[in-house]
Amino acid sequence: MKHNLLTRGAKSPDHAQFLRKKRLRSVGILTAQLLIAIAFLLLWEIGAREGVINSFLFSQPSKIGEQLISMLASGTLLPHMWITIWETIVGFLLGTAAGTLLAILIWASPVLGRILDPYIVLFNAMPKVALGPIFIVAFGQGFLSIVMMAVAISVVVTTIVVYTSFRDVDANMIKLVQTFGGNKWHVFQKVVFPAALPTILSTLKVNVGLSFVGVIVGEFLVAKAGLGYLIIYGFQVFNLTLVMLALFLILFVSALMYHAVAFLERRLLNWRN
């Protein structure tokens, strides 16, 4: 049998046909996805050159590219990216850890859970961004305030989702551990935590995004560096190309972090395959 890329690994002619069809579809989907991005950028560029789009306000892809290259060359871009990534990672880890810890506490003590319930609901309903000025007063004009903003945005959602997944664990699995004489710690360690791990890990993907929101908002308010700062700075000096560039980089960084967490998720849950 002659194989090409589309039929590689086929076990029989029918299987080859099946693989070919399946892979062709995947290629088609990828092509469509790329076409959308290319069409968007192309229309934007042409629109700007033809004057349909005001390139002073909305910039244009070629200018953004030039800005990227010149900032990379002068070494002024990467420090901004690193500081934003660093703040997001710290905020994300702290928010997830604190949220999970709180979830463990209210799982271990249902009474505490009931006592704290209205406060959790209140804090969850509150737009955390409104706390910005208080954070600045409490934690200063800089790194700590930004990280706290990221934590504030992700912590309660984590608690709620993780606690719910603890509570949804099959009662019979808990009973199983109890019939072996296991205590609450055994129940948590052997059943509840591993059972909830898939949910916790998929919360992490959401949390990266939330922490990123917190960091950008924090940078809007106080920063002297970072991608959020670049947006505000570019806006103030009316360099909208810089704003657009920062937006694209934010897109890039958030996709990167999402996939990093998704990769971690697959590694930790490989028992499912």
Place this chain on the structure above:
Amino acid sequence: MVAISLEQISHKYLTDSGETTALTDISFTIEQGEFVGLVGPSGCGKSTILSLIAGLLFPSAGKVTLFGEAVVRPTHQLGYMFQQDYLLPWRTIEQNVLLGLEITGRLSQAKRERALRLLDEMGLLGTADRYPHQLSGGMRQRAALVRTLASEPQVVLLDEPFSALDYQIKLQLEALIAETLSSHRLTGLLVTHDLGEAIAMCDRIIVMAGRPGRILRILRVPDTIRALSPLEARESAEFHGLFRQVWRDFQDEA
């Protein structure tokens, strides 16, 4: 020697809407090495009795003892088989089977080897490194049996362990469990709503009625049936006679 003894047990569940009496005046004893069936309509408190013996619940009145000692908490003298296998999906079969030993802190190399040998005996050779979802329903329930036996109980409580299985698998597993319990000289208490299953597997049968849960009668399965395997027993003449007799009890009660 008496393995399990219940004296004058009654049990109430308290809820917002009031109290329900789940069990009233339950007394029986089970000798070491005996295999006893507990049958009755659903909601008659069969599972509550198992939980009381296992030390997961405590009776509102009366005394439960295991080898002469009052039950105050679950102990490793006792193994529990559930309706479903409840193998933990993120653990391999080996890790699942060792769960009980791990929790009670008794895991040793010798015990690990014994557990792996039990897997072989149950026809699960080569599954130690697999995950539960890679096994069939019958294999999973056998792995659950190994998990129970691995922690070396003297008494095994079986809470309708066959009800979720296909008929054919169920017959095979009944035979396997009856054989395993007797060859390990274990005491067994089987809760089931399948009267035929109780007659085919057990030495004695405790027949219960519901609302509130109470014992209707306790009857001995004739030696002629007990000598047969569960599958053969179902085909013997005495089996049908006994089945009809207990069935009438149920009908009269209803």
